[in-house]
Amino acid sequence: MAASVASALTGYTSGFSSDASGRSLTILGSLSQGNVLELLCYTYRCLQLTLSLFSSKCFIRCVCTHSAQASICDTPGAVLRARAKMSLFGTTSGFGSGGTSMFGSTTTDNHNPMKDIEVTSSPDDSIGCLSFSPPTLPGNFLIAGSWANDVRCWEVQDSGQTIPKAQQMHTGPVLDVCWSDDGSKVFTASCDKTAKMWDLNSNQAIQIAQHDAPVKTIHWIKAPNYSCVMTGSWDKTLKFWDTRSSNPMMVLQLPERCYCADVIYPMAVVATAERGLIVYQLENQPSEFRRIESPLKHQHRCVAIFKDKQNKPTGFALGSIEGRVAIHYINPPNPAKDNFTFKCHRSNGTNTSAPQDIYAVNGIAFHPVHGTLATVGSDGRFSFWDKDARTKLKTSEQLDQPISACCFNHNGNIFAYASSYDWSKACCFSYVPLSLNTTWSVGQKSWNRL
C-alpha cells in the first residue's frame, strides 16, 4: 500500500511508514503551501493519515475513508484528497471540512450545531441504539450499543453532565439495547446472533438468546403472569426467552426479516422486510393479533408505539427509508380519517416541485408525558411533531452526520440522539463520510405543548 500511494503522489518526495496492520500510513513529504493533497476514497474504512509538512509547522491529521488494500491507489494518476476532520477518539478539534485549506482554518463546524451537551467518551463506531433507564431506577442512565461491538453505560446527571460508568463487549456489532423494568439488567442484541443480559450490579453479562442470524431487536416484556425477553432477528423469527433457560419460551415465525419492533404491554408491533407489519397482543402469552397492510411504500425502518390518554397503547408510528412516517391506530373509529402519513427529513420541505433529497427516518421516539414524537433522520436533523394536531413543532439544525438513534428519558426531560454514520450513503461510492467519529448529545428539553 505504501508503494502505491507513493506512486500516486507524483511530484512529492515522500517517505512512508505503516503500522503493523498496514492500515495506517505516515507520509513525510515536502509540500509547498497551497498544494492540495487529495485522496480519492472508495470504501468506507476509516484511515488516519498523519502528514507532517516540512516547511510549515502545521500538521494535518487526515481522516479519510480508505481501503485497506493497495488496490485503491492503482488507478493511474489517482489523486488523493484528504479531508481533514476530527480525530477518531473523541477529541473534537476540527479543521476545515473542505479539502482545500489544510492549515487550521475553521469553516462552519456542524458537529454540534444545537449546542447540546456532548457525551464524553462516546463509542468509536456508529451508534445503533440508545436507551434510557426506566423510572424505577433513581437517576438517569443511558445505554448505547455501537458498531464497535460494545455497549456503554453513562450516568446522566441533572446538570447534563455524563459520567461513563461501564462497558460490555459482544463479538459483533450491537444492534439493540433495552432495560428490564426494574432497571437492574440491560439486554443487548448483537450481530453475533446472540443476545446478552447484563447485570449492572455485578457487571456480568451472560448470553440469554440465540438465533440463526443477527438479532435486530430486543425488548423486555413484563406481563402480570410472565416476563420475558422478546428478540427479533433476521432469521425471520421472533423468540421469547425466559432468561433462566436456554430454550425459548416461544418462537413465532415472521414473514420476513425483522427490521424493527416496539413493545408496550399488552401490544407489540414488528415491522419486517418486504413491508411487513404485524401487531401482537401479549396478554396471557404472545400471539399474533393482526397483520397490517403497510401504509408506507418503501422499506420499513423504525417503529414506535404511542399511548392514548388512558395510557394504553393504541397505535404506532412507522418510519421508512423514504422520509415518511405513518401514524396508524389499531382500532380507530374512522381509519381513513385517523390514520395518516407525513413527510419528514426531506431537503425541500413541502415544496414538492423541485427535486428534493429524501432521507431515511432512523428512529422515532414518543415523549412519555406529552405524547409528542421525535424523529431522527439520515439528513442529520431531528424533529418534534404533534400527531394529534398534526403539526411540526420544531426541527433542529442540520448536523454534519446522520442521526442514527434517539431516546427520551423516563420523564421526558432529556432527549438523547446519536450522530454517526448510518450507512445511508453506501450506494454512492463517491461519498466520503467525513469521519466515523461518533458523538452524541444530551439536550435538556423542556416541553410545552405548543
Added chain:
Amino acid sequence: MTICQFFLQGRCRFGDRCWNEHPGARGAGGGRQQQPSGSNRRGWNTTSQRYSNVIQPSSFSKPTPWGGSRDQEKPSFAAFDSGESASRNRGFGLSQNPFASPGSDDQKDDKKLLEGIVKDMEVWESSGQWMFSVYSPVKKKPNISGFTDISPEELRLEYHNFLTSNNLQSYRNSVQQLINQWRNRVNELKSLNTSTAIALDGVNQAAPSFGFGNRQTVTFGSPGFPVNNSSSNSAQNFSFKPSSGFATASSGSTPVFGNTPAFGAVPAASSAIAAATPTFGLRKPEITSAASFSFKTPAASGFGSSGFSGFSPSMAASPVGSPVAPAFGSGSSAAGFGSPGSQPHTAFSKSSSDTFGNSSVPASLSFSLGNTTTDNALFTPKDQLTAEELEQFQSKKFTLGKIPLKPPPVELLNI
C-alpha cells in the same frame, strides 16, 4: 356555532377538535385541494367491472387514498399532508371525479397509477434515498417485483464481514451489481406504457399477501430455465440472501424470454409487446417476480415443453392467475370473459394465499383444477380449439403471431 375564521383562511390548527364551525369541511378542504373524500370513489367501484378493450383486472380494489383521507388536510400544517406527493394527488384526484363513468374511471385510475409509479421512480432516483428497498405504488398493493429489501445494517454487516476477510473489492463489486440491478429495474418501470402497466396492475392487484411469503422458499435454478445468471451472482456473494428470488428477479425476467423466444422481447422493450395484442396477457409473467417463476417451475415442470408457459404457471402463482385468464379470452369475447374471469381470480387468490407460505404449488394447482365451476372458463375443451391452436399448445414454444387467444385445454396441462 360561530364560524371559525381560521378555517376560512385555511389555517385552523384544531381541525376536528375546533369548537367553532367549519363550514363545508367535508369535501371542501378549505378550498385548498380539490379532492373530495374517498367515499365518492368507493361508490363507483361497486359497480360492475366493465371490460373494455383494455384488460381490466377483475377486482380492481379502490386505491385507498394514499396516506389516509384527505379530509385531514387541514391547511396550516405545512409539514403534513395526507401523505401524497403532487403526483399521487393527481393520480387519485382524477379518479375521484364523481362525473367520470365507471369504465373509463378504471382506465384512468390505471393510467394515474402508472404515472404515479413513473413519478415515484423519478423521485427515487433523484432524491438519493436508500436504493435497496421494496416499493409498492399504492398502499394495498403488494410490492412491485424486482426490488429487494436490504437494510443499511445488513449492508454494513456485509461490509464488516468482507473487511475481516480482506476482500473489500468483492464487497464493492456486489454492491455495484445490486445498484445496477436496481437502476435497471427503475428504468424499466419508468418506461412503462399503458398496456404493460395494466399488466403490472393486474399482477399487483391479485394477491395482497403476495409480498408476504413469496420469497421464502424459492427454488431457482430449475432445469427448465435457461438461466441468465450473470446478474444473479451479485447478491450471492452476500451471506444473507434476502430473497433467493431476488437474485433472480432481474434475471428471472429473461428466462421467460429465453424459453419463449416467440416473445422475442426484452423486458423493457414494450414495443414488441405492444405490437401484438394477443401476446399481451402472456407478457405478464415477465413482470411478476422470479419468485412466481420459481413457484411455477416445480408445478409446471414442463415449462419449456408445453405451451402453457403463460397459463399454467399463472395458476400456480395467483398474482398472474386472474389477469392471464381474461387475456386469453380477450380476443374471443370480452363479455364472455367478464364474469367467469372474476371467479378464477378469487378462487386463485384464495387458494394461493392459503398455500402461499408453503409454496406447495401443486396443491393450489390441483385445487383450481378441481374447481369445476371455473373449469370452463379456464380451459377450452380440446374440440373447441382449431388445429393450429392445438398445435401451438402442444409445441414447446409459442410462435409469435400464432399464440392462441383461448386458454389451453386441461388435458394438455403438464403438472
